[in-house]
Amino acid sequence: MPVNARAPHFVRSFERGLAVIRAFDAEHPARTLSEVARACDLTRAAARRLLLTLADLGYVHSDGRLFRLTPRVLELGYAYLAGLDLPHLATPHLEQLTSLVGESAALCVLDGEAVVCVARVPARRMMAAAVAVGARFPARGTAVGRAMLAEPPGAGRAQEYVLLDGDPEDGVTSLAAPVRDRSGRAAAGVSLAVHSGRMSATTVRRDLLPRLRAAVAAIEADLRITDPAPGAPLGIATRR
Incomplete structure (x- = not known):
């Protein structure tokens, strides 16, 4: 299988959503829409849709300019640790x-x-x-x-x-x-x-x-x- 090939079941949008979450770290606790798009190699429109979806789900908060992860993302790691x-x-x-x-x-x-x-x-x-x-x-x-x-x-x-x-x-x-x-x-x-x-x-x-x-x-x-x-x-x- 070619390096960039994906299995038929692969959901690319889900991969991109996880990439958006991983774009935030200790060095970048807050990012603008443009910064998220660049970090994840996404268009601004795609990054915006993903960020707003994560916000609707409670995983991201925005003050109108900057986006930040919320404590709810800890649920994702806790499920593994538990x-x-x-x-x-x-x-x-x-x-x-x-x-x-x-x-x-x-x-x-x-x-x-x-x-x-x-x-x-x-x-x-x-x-x-x-x-x-x-x-x-x-x-x-x-x-x-x-x-x-x-x-x-x-x-x-x-x-x-x-x-x-x-x-x-x-x-x-x-x-x-x-x-x-x-x-x-x-x-x-x-x-x-x-x-x-x-x-x-x-x-x-x-x-x-x-x-x-x-x-x-x-x-x-x-x-x-x-x-x-x-x-x-x-x-x-x-x-x-």
Whole structure:
């Protein structure tokens, strides 16, 4: 099938409507009609129809010039999160990990070439690194993504983690390890985010890695109980 070809069932207008929703993000919380049209490669007339339809459905609000998403769009993501077992299973362990190390902990899954945060416990500190549930990042650009993409090390499991030292731009050091199901597949990944000015990479590895490994082991133990058959669906996003 040609790259641009679509299956007979494909509804192009639905694809365009989703593209309009995705045109809004942290850097562009509000857009004009023209900006939405350019971002989605649509005509102004098509963009207007889609925006007004989303407004009628309660997903978009307009002040006459600027369009913004409304809180109702959270329903779309919540439907996915509500059906996941792993975030609910992992959250108590993330809470304990954050309590022990004083740093923000997150659980992520792979979605194609990206990682998506599906659970997070923030540190109780004003300067805690912030990653929202639902946030997406290029997998190979993150510690947790690299940890999940790494092949199972077999007998060398003790070294299975990824540490990305913070750079001057973001100032965050990330430590991550994969959560593997009983078949050895990386079902998810747990990461810790530490402001580089507070703790060196050496200290992160020495003091936080044992705690991270313990949390991952606890999650994996619970996962084995709820995953009786190797390779059985876990209700989480998987690598495509």
